Amino acid sequence: MSGERRRQPPYPPVVTNALALAALAALGAAGENARANTVALQVEPTSQNCLNESKLNLYQCLAASRPSYEDMFCVGRHIVRDLATCTRAAALPPATVTVSGVVPTGPAQPAIVTAPLDPPQRTPVSPTQQLNIGTGAPIPQTTPGN
Secondary structure, three states: OHHHHOOOOOOOHHHHHHHHHHHHHHHOOOOHHHHHHHHHHHOOHHHHHHHHHHHHHHHHHHHHOOOOHHHHHHHHHHHHHHHHHHHHHHHOOOOOOOOOOOOOOOOOOOOOOOOOOOOOOOOOOOOOOOEOOOOOOEOOOOOOOO
């Protein structure tokens, strides 16, 4: 039953703005003459950014699709799914993380112990020997007469 699933305050800004727009419309203060009141309530940067990215992804998908049936994939993915995702993210309140009283157990010392690293062993290279940078293998020396 929907009565058990009512949202509790604080409501997300999108829901608050939608309720304010509905109240203005019910009072007759949301017409063309009161555009300044309604425009401010329609701006929500998070949803706007999400929908703009969805539109860009749709155009890229349509540009890359070759057979006609791939167009339907793009419509389903970037119109239907992304629209639902953006709307859900805007309308639901942010997640709340609750941490119970954590009681540390064990030693009072930190669990991570660091130890000094031994320096890497280096192989001496003679000044006349050149190494291939990619593999580290010696480059065969050629004499000018060969």
